[in-house]
Amino acid sequence: EPEVTQTPSHQVTQMGQEVILRCVPISNHLYFYWYRQILGQKVEFLVSFYNNEISEKSEIFDDQFSVERPDGSNFTLKIRSTKLEDSAMYFCASSERLTATNEKLFFGSGTQLSVL
C-alpha cells in the first residue's frame, strides 16, 4: 500500500528555535493535512492544504506556523519560534478526495518534536 513518509522521526530543539517538519504525501493525493497529538491527548487538526493554498486552519495554527509545498512532492510544516507547549507528535496526512465525502485519511508515522 502507498505510504505517507515523514522525516525526521524525532526532532529535539531549543525553545525559540525554528523547526521544519517534512512530509511526502502519496503521489496522486490532492489534499494534505497536518495534525498534532500532545502526549496523552487527542489528535488535533492544525491545517489543510489544497491547490497550493491553505483551505482551512484551526485556532492552534497561529502566525508561528506555516506550511509549504515547495516542489510538488514535499509538504512541510514550519514552526518559527518553538515554545515548550509545541512538544507533541506531528502527523502529516493526505487524501485523494475531500474527507467530507467519506474519503479516508492516510497518515504518516509522525515526527515527535521535543522542545527543551
Added chain:
Amino acid sequence: RKEVEQDPGPFNVPEGATVAFNCTYSNSASQSFFWYRQDCRKEPKLLMSVYSSGNEDGRFTAQLNRASQYISLLIRDSKLSDSATYLCVVNKAGGFKTIFGAGTRLFVKA
C-alpha cells in the same frame, strides 16, 4: 459540549468477548463519520467508515444514528490484537477539518 465525545475507558475484556463503543457528536451538519484505530505512539489508521444504513466488516459493525448524533462500534469475538485506542472521527459537510474524539482504550486479555 465537546465536538466529538467518547467514553475514554479503558475497557478490559477477555478474548472472545463482544464489546461496544459509543460516540456522540455535536455538529448536526456533520457529513462523514469514521472509526480509526491507534496503537500506542503510532499513527491513526482507518478501521471503517460509518454509513447511515450501518455497515459491517468482518467482526466489526458500525452504526450511525443521525437523529441522536450518535455513532457506535461493535467488536465481536475480540482478539488480543484488537487492543488499541479506538477513535471516533467526524467531518462536517464541505469541510476539510476532521475532528477526532479523544478515543476509547480497549485491552483484550488472554
